[in-house]
Amino acid sequence: xxxxxxxxxxxxxxVAVALDTPDWETFGAWCEFFGPRVGLLKVGLEAYTRxxxxxxxxxxxxxxxxxxxxxxxDIPNTVAGATAAARDQGVDYLTVHAAGGxxxxxAARSAAGEDVRLLGVTLLTHLAAxxxxxxxxxxxxxxxxxxxxxxxxxxxCAGAVCSPREVALLRExxxxxxxxxxxxxxxxxxxxxxxxxxxxxxxxxxxxxxxILVIGRPLTRAADPEAALAQVLAEIGSIxxxxxxxxxxx
Ligand code: C5P
Numbered sequence: 001x002x003x004x005x006x007x008x009x010x011x012x013x014x015v016a017v018a019l020d021t022p023d024w025e026t027f028g029a030w031c032e033f034f035g036p037r038v039g040l041l042k043v044g045l046e047a048y049t050r051x052x053x054x055x056x057x058x059x060x061x062x063x064x065x066x067x068x069x070x071x072x073x074d075i076p077n078t079v080a081g082a083t084a085a086a087r088d089q090g091v092d093y094l095t096v097h098a099a100g101g102x103x104x105x106x107a108a109r110s111a112a113g114e115d116v117r118l119l120g121v122t123l124l125t126h127l128a129a130x131x132x133x134x135x136x137x138x139x140x141x142x143x144x145x146x147x148x149x150x151x152x153x154x155x156x157c158a159g160a161v162c163s164p165r166e167v168a169l170l171r172e173x174x175x176x177x178x179x180x181x182x183x184x185x186x187x188x189x190x191x192x193x194x195x196x197x198x199x200x201x202x203x204x205x206x207x208x209x210x211x212i213l214v215i216g217r218p219l220t221r222a223a224d225p226e227a228a229l230a231q232v233l234a235e236i237g238s239i240x241x242x243x244x245x246x247x248x249x250x
Contacts, residue, residue: 011233011236011237012037012038012039012233013038013039013064014206014211014212014213014236015038015039015040015212015213015215015229015232015233015236016038016039016040016041016042016067016181016212016213016214016215017030017034017038017040017042017215017216017219018042018044018069018183018214018215018216018217018220019031019034019041019042019043019044019055019059019216019220020044020046020047020217020220021046021047021220022046022050027047027051027055027058028058030220031058031059031061031062031063032062033225034063034219034220035059035061035062035063035064036062036063036064037229038063038064038229039064039065039212040064040065040066040067040092040093040212041059041062041063041065041066041067042067042068042069042214042216043056043059043066043067043068043069044069044070045069045070045071048068048070053089056068056090056091057089060089060090065092065093066090066091066093067091067092067093067094067214068086068089068091068093068094068095069095070082070086070094070095071096071097071121072094072095072096072097072100072108073096073097073099073100073104074100074104075104076100076103076106076107076108077107079096079100079104079107079108079111080107080108080110080111081111083096083107083108083111083112083116083118084111086116087111087112087113087115087116090115091116092115092116092117093116093117093118093119093158093181094108094112094116094117094118094119095118095119095120095121095161096108096118096119096120096152096157097120097121098120098121098122098148098151098152098155098157098160099121099148101151102151102154102155105118105120105151105154105155105156106155106156108155109156109157117157117158117159117179118152118157118158119152119157119158119159119160119161119179119181120148120149120151120152120157120159120160120161121160121161122144122145122148122149122152122160122161122162122166123141123144123145123148125163125183125184127141128141129141132144142166142169145162145166145169145170146166146169146173149162149170149173149174149178150173150174153174153178158178158179159178159179159180159181159211160174160178160179160180160181161181161182161183161214162180162181162182163182163183163184164182164184164185164199164200164204164205164208164210165200167180167182167205167208167209167210168209170209171208171209172209179211179212180209180210180211181210181212181214182200182205182210182212182213182214183214183215183216184214185199185200185201185202185205185213185214185215185218186199186200186201186218187201187202187215187218187228187231187232187235188201188202188203188235201235202215202232202235202236203235203236203238203239206236206239207239213232213236215232218232
């Protein structure tokens with residue numbers, strides 16, 4: 001990972017833009033536009049399955065940092081191999097499922113080395129109480145999230161991905177050094193939640209302890225992306241910067 005700039009007050013470092021599109025031209029245009037303007041470009045499962053390392057390479061060319069959101073979950077040896085591949089592609093953040101357990105997390109951690117920061121995925125946000133019952137996972141969703149985030153921390157993850165609803169809980173239980181990344185962020189005044197069930201404004205998520213906000217459609221599908229991003233950055237800029245070592249910067 002390259003050196004970070006040390007400018008914790010730069011609000012743009014706290015934004016990860018989700019590049020979710022099936023169209024290569026659009027993907028490229030988003031990389032070009034958002035790359036220099038935000039801290040991280042997030043390449044997800046859809047893009048990576050469609051285009052493979054080429055999309056990471058393109059994002060790297062334009063972006064200040066790359067967040068590869070593959071949510072790895074497999075036997076330790078396989079996850080270690082995939083993590084090493086992500087490392088070789090110059091990825092800065094990579095997601096792995098905490099539910100893969102300690103041995104899988106340890107394997108990912110050792111393959112990640114010093115270059116890739118692992119983020120533990122806790123309970124996927126689409127799972128409700130009846131799903132937990134069907135999966136035979138006892139306890140409330142919040143307890144499950146807390147437990148799996150602790151497992152991720154113990155396994156050497158730099159942070160976790162969680163919904164804005166759980167961010168305050170995890171900040172409290174895992175302390176100030178753990179990087180919390182929250183999707184489901186919707187700028188103030190924007191009513192469309194899309195398919196996100198549990199949303200928060202950038203301000204709320206940051207005040208509750210989030211470090212990095214994952215924002216997709218409110219930016220990428222905005223009629224005026226420049227204005228939408230300016231609104232998000234203004235909202236972030238009004239909050240005191242977190243002391244955490246966040247994103248890489250190229
Ligand atoms: O467009 P939108 O802002 O809803 O995009 C959110 C991004 O965050 C998507 O790439 C989605 O896959 C991702 N994400 C999520 N919920 C999670 C984990 C990741 O929405 N629990």
